[in-house]
Amino acid sequence: MVQDSIRVLQAQGYKVTKPRRQVLEILEEAEESLSPYDIQRLLRQQGKHLNHVTIYRILDLFCSLNLVHRILLSGGFVKCTLSNKEGCHRFMVCYHCGATQEFVDQQLCLQESKSTQNLGFHTQYHFSESSGLCSACYKKQLQKQEEAQPQSNR
Amino acid sequence: MVQDSIRVLQAQGYKVTKPRRQVLEILEEAEESLSPYDIQRLLRQQGKHLNHVTIYRILDLFCSLNLVHRILLSGGFVKCTLSNKEGCHRFMVCYHCGATQEFVDQQLCLQESKSTQNLGFHTQYHFSESSGLCSACYKKQLQKQEEAQPQSNR
């Protein structure tokens, strides 16, 4: 919820401004990650104009507060959906529709830390993203394949 | 070895050109990931001039052949050190000196696939980078801390 993020801003002594609300709302609605310029475009379509510098600065702030994460595979940003759950926040990204889903897995974190430790590394943070098909796009693809080769026996 | 990469190029029907050799050599020597412009700068210091477009195209080709990987945390490129080992190639990146180390961990891959599958996702590949301190930088940091508070009892 946007409201939760606003409370975090207030609690940390940051002002709740119109641009910040607008960016939060846009990210809240989005299914896929959005670049700063995507956000600007979407807002413009609603008649709201923000300077791209402002959007960059807002995203920097939100990331530093963990209200938003950057997806490395796409370079875009998504609203965090897990509040402050333990462990690093991981992402699945559908390479067909772009949809993202966030999750944590403490087991994975532990195992990952162990792996890197064995190699003499003192890990601070894991970045983990999986690229694949979301269930919806997977089904669509199966259907298309069947249509392409009906009753095929190969 | 550069020679191995050259054999891959030949085997796939790509020409072995001077620019391609030069980029391979630069990446072979580097400890950290290099951006296309880093590569251009380093080559220029050796009196070798490559157009940045050429470097981009060479890196694209090398990535498609898995001779080189892109590090998303830094946006730079590194030469693959594992040839064609099974499983996704993971990276540790030292946030102090920038050194990278590549590794694979089939256990991790399996567990990761299971995790995402449970969430309805059909994963194609994992992308995984860990940020932390390499053993050398970790030791350096410990020393610094001791110098800063000698015989401290806190």
Place this chain on the structure above:
DNA sequence: CCGTAATCGCAACACTGTTGCATTTAAGCT
């Protein structure tokens, strides 16, 4: 050594991200 397809260089451009400074605004205080 020659012919040619692959590769490279160049120019121009599009996108992404940053800095400094003047202007505006949120929010606390009467």
Place this chain on the structure above:
DNA sequence: AGCTTAAATGCAACAGTGTTGCGATTACGG
């Protein structure tokens, strides 16, 4: 509600990153 002011935004200008088209060059097989 109006006043104050530190925080935030807008603007302009710029730096870095990545792409496209096309003519010139080059690796490599014959």
